[in-house]
Amino acid sequence: MIELVPGGNLPLPDTALTIEVPGPFDLSVLITDDSGKVGGDSDFVFYNQPSAPGARLYDGGVGVDPRRLRAGATRVTVVISPAGPGTALGRLPVPTLTVSGSGGRGVLARFTPARPAHETVLLLAEIYRRGAGWKLRALGQGYADGLAGIARDFGVEVTEEATGPMGHTGPASPPPPPAVHASGGPTGYGNGGYGNSTHGNSGYGNGGYGNGGYGNGAAVGRGTSAEPAGATEFMGLVRAERQRAGVPAVALDSRLSAAAQAHATAMAGQRRLGAESADGVSVFQRITAGGYRYLRIDQHLVSGPRTPRAFVEYCLGGEATRGPLFDPALTDTGLGRAADARSGEVYWTALWARPFTSDGLIRTAAEVLALTNAERTAAGLRPLADDPRLAAAAQAYSADMAARAFYSHTSPEGLEPWDRAAAAGAAHRGIGENIACGQRGPREVVRGWMNSPGHRANILKRDFTHLGIGFAGGGPAGTYWTQLFGQL
Secondary structure: OEEEOOOOEEEEOOOOEEEEOOOOEEEEEEEEOOOOOOOOHHHEEEOOEOEEOOEEEEOOEEEEOHHHOOOOOOEEEEEEEEOOOOOOHHHOOOOOEEEEEOOOOEEEEEEOOOOOOOOOEEEEEEEEEEOOEEEEEEEEEEEOOHHHHHHHHOOOOOOOOOOOOOOOOOOOOOOOOOOOOOOOOEOOOOOOOOOOEEOOEOEEEEEEOOOOOOOOOOOOOOOOOOOOOOHHHHHHHHHHHHHHOOOOOOEEOHHHHHHHHHHHHHHHHHOOOOOEOOOOOEHHHHHHHOOOOEEEEEEEEEEOOOOHHHHHHHHOOOHHHHHHHHOOOOOEEEEEEEEOOOOOOEEEEEEEEEEOOHHHHHHHHHHHHHHHHHHHHHOOOOOOEEOHHHHHHHHHHHHHHHHHOOOOOOOOOOOOHHHHHHHOOOOOOEEEEEEEEOOOOHHHHHHHHHOOHHHHHHHOOOOOOEEEEEEEEEOOOEEEEEEEEEEO
16 A cells, blocks of 8 residues: 655556545545646536446546546546534544455555545545556646536536626637636645644646736844844744754844734734635734845644744744744744733744845746746747746736635626736737646745646647746745746
């Protein structure tokens, strides 16, 4: 039996399979072809439609026989959602998927993703054809839009009226098809130490089509905020650890500390960890509202430790939680601490950031372009050229999503990617767009796009010739990324 990690895969035997996810979850599967789209509504197997050729739901699991799937099917995606409506997956036990073979083969693989945060649906794994055989790949990608959002992303016709920033698939042009949208899985630190810690979430969206500003951070002393309680001890401990590791020191920024304190107070008031407080305001929105703009952001949200030393020791205790303390790209920090008046439980928010500069934004966009072109070169495709018109449209759209707290290929005014490209003066025949939110840097966002079939298809589309990159910090997710592709 193999324990899979996100992105891990293994060959499957030529037999029927049993997939189980015990716990308070509803299980669904989507049957698709190489395009990543269903052939019809019957390819969506869920509680109201529990069977299709080669797939059948039962209590706590689903049976899949790849040999009996409908003609043309090359992929089966396994999806879970909470059995209780309106429940976030982060409030339930972390799901564990097991895959077993028939004929006494026993458990072939197991996969436990990182703990979700606010997502309501999770893509756990996919069974896909590779040559003459079949393989299993672990995913762990979350959606915040429920089953309707996933159904639309996979091409299922959903007739209910949309209530949030969800896209849908449509026919080929004319008219041009609306983009698809996905909001995604956690990048979280999980649990440990004192039993409570959390980190942000990330997601991806993609769409492909046929025809169709640039401030610095400050150290202690800027602004009028008083130094937060415990900050002197905290900074001494962090400075010593970074010095031992040969990493430059960080500066305590009053704006980050003000945002961290407000967020720690909000978590203590609601007695719950999370990047978003009960009033719907995220810690990232608190940062930008206080006047701090960033190119990189990370955070520790922890409850339990009672002193700065205990908090830092907790952060040093795990490989993932150590990351921000020793990341040389993060040069500013802020600290907040609050206690729940009823239980005495202490809640901490530590923010770690790299301030926004125009040169830094140019370097970030250039790195995304270089990583994208490396993927194209590896696939035998010509690299994409940087296009300033596409870049202006992509940058403006990332900034708009962060400022107005939406995440979709369609703007609140109904504008689509080709509309934004045209408004920026781009005259390309074909336009495609990838979006993502929550990723902490260029490598993470490009890796995520390449691990998603729809985004990968855009990156590796032979006909695309130009690319523009956009990035903005803020909003509910913390970071917003846009790739706008053009075809001459």
